[in-house]
Structures are given as structure tokens and as C-alpha cells.
Amino acid sequence: MRVGVDRHTGEVLTGWAECAQSIGVIATTAVGSLVLDRAFGSQAPGLQDRPMTGRSIVDHFMAIAEGLREFEPGFRLRKLGVERMGGDGVIALVIRGDFYPNGHLGDYSLVEPDKAVNVLAALT
Numbered sequence: 001m002r003v004g005v006d007r008h009t010g011e012v013l014t015g016w017a018e019c020a021q022s023i024g025v026i027a028t029t030a031v032g033s034l035v036l037d038r039a040f041g042s043q044a045p046g047l048q049d050r051p052m053t054g055r056s057i058v059d060h061f062m063a064i065a066e067g068l069r070e071f072e073p074g075f076r077l078r079k080l081g082v083e084r085m086g087g088d089g090v091i092a093l094v095i096r097g098d099f100y101p102n103g104h105l106g107d108y109s110l111v112e113p114d115k116a117v118n119v120l121a122a123l124t
Helices: 015-028 054-071
Strands: 003-005 012-014 075-085 090-099 112-122
Touching (some): 003 015, 012 015, 015 075, 015 090, 015 112, 054 075, 054 090, 075 112
Antiparallel strands (some): 003 012, 075 090, 090 112
């Protein structure tokens, strides 16, 4: 069973809640920013402050997909989408996929399909 700690409240997280937090952390952590694991994260934060074009959104999608593939073994990405875009440059992304409760152990026999996480990104 997956167990972790909520990064804001310190409460115990298990299962999908812990995985969802992990997805958000990966998507919003710049590669090279963690002292003890420089490879962790995604390239998405480095893509901020680019014009909000179709190309920059696709670049964000690719960066997040690569980070999840590398660092979240309990989640298999199925779809990335834009939930909302604002004039302030903030875009809400929806990350959908299948959750494998024991994927972190290399066991993919159990699956909870079609889970979703919302992540905010800043594009300008």
C-alpha cells in the first residue's frame, strides 16, 4: 500500500491521494531543483513565461508526460487536457490515467482506471 505525507497539512495520505499528490509534485518541480535528486521533476516549469500558443501547451504536455513516465510508476498517463485558460496566463490542466496501487512495487495486476488530477501551470 502506498503511504505518504500531505505536503501542506502533514496528514497521512494513502493510495490514490498519495499518487495524485506525487503527480502534482512531478509536474510542478523543475528538473535540477531538488538537492538530493537533481533528475527528479519535469521540464514543464522551465517552459513557463512563454506565449500561450498551441505549441507551448503541447510542449507542457510532453514535459509532464516524460516526468510522469520517469518518476511515477503507479500511474499510466492516458490523456492530458486543458480544463481552462485564463487571460492571466494561468492554465488548468487535467491529467487522466490509470492508477496501479502496487505499481511502485512493480506489481501491475491491480488497476483503478480513469483517475484524474488537476494541475495549474503558468503560461504568459
